[in-house]
Amino acid sequence: MNVTIRRAGTDDADFLVELIAHEDVEPFLAAVRAKDHEEIASEIARSVEDPHAFGLFVIEVDGERAGTMRFTRANERSRIADLGALAVHPSHRGAKVADTAARLLQRHLFDDLGFHRLQMEIYAFNERAMAHAERAGFTREGVRRKAYWRNDTWVDGVLYGVIAEDRQDAV
Numbered sequence: 177m178n179v180t181i182r183r184a185g186t187d188d189a190d191f192l193v194e195l196i197a198h199e200d201v202e203p204f205l206a207a208v209r210a211k212d213h214e215e216i217a218s219e220i221a222r223s224v225e226d227p228h229a230f231g232l233f234v235i236e237v238d239g240e241r242a243g244t245m246r247f248t249r250a251n252e253r254s255r256i257a258d259l260g261a262l263a264v265h266p267s268h269r270g271a272k273v274a275d276t277a278a279r280l281l282q283r284h285l286f287d288d289l290g291f292h293r294l295q296m297e298i299y300a301f302n303e304r305a306m307a308h309a310e311r312a313g314f315t316r317e318g319v320r321r322k323a324y325w326r327n328d329t330w331v332d333g334v335l336y337g338v339i340a341e342d343r344q345d346a347v
Contacts, residue, residue, distance in 0.1 A: 177237060179276040181284070183223050184232040184244070189216045191234070191241045200266045209261060219246070228289055235264065235277040242268040245281060247294070255292040257285055262305070278312040286340045293339050299324065300332035309336045313343060 184192065193213050195201060210219050216232075223232040228249065235243035243264035250258045259281070264274050285291040298305045300319070310316070314336035322330035 177271060177273075178239075179242075179273055179280070180236045181233045181245075181277050181280045182236065183227070184220045184234045185224075186217065186220055188234050188241065189213055189220060192216045192232075192244055195244060195263055195265055196261075198265065201263045233277075233281065235273060237268055237271075237273055241265075242273055243277065245277060247281070247285060249291075250295070255290060257289075257291045257294050259294055259296040262308075272311075274308050275311050278308070282313070282338065282343055286343060291340075293337060295335065295337040297333040297335050299326060300334050301327075306334060306336075312338075314338045315342065 190213070193211070193216055196209070196211060210216050219230075219232045222230050223246075230246070230248050232246045233244060234241055235245065243262070245259065245262040247257045247259050250256045262274055262278065264277075282294060285294055294314075295317075296309065296314070297320070298309060300306075306316075315338065316334060317337050318335045320333040320335065323333045324331050
């Protein structure tokens, strides 16, 4: 199995819209995010126009689209990026595709774009994502208690971070 990542292109918009709307994906993603074709196309354009500040990526397995993830520069001076919207299609789950893709993105952000810190927040009910974060080398740093109204209830946000010195390069 060969896992790769690449910046999303305009021909990926339909795949991305379908993926994030999938019934086994949507409940775990941020409630406020690009959801329709026009919003996704706008994010693809932004990723191409300002690749050091924003990136929308497609995860591929043996050349087939399998998922997505993104980053946003949170602090230019301190070289911090916020990561999010990691989603792997259910047909590709269980093979550690997300773990490999996350390490590839870390390598790109640290080595190619010069970031020092990568951070993300995960809904506390998303145990699979929290286990993934720890396998991918992130450290649990804290909790925002009942910070988000999601799926008709208040949920915690669990904060994770990894710095360049912590990285795990084994892909």
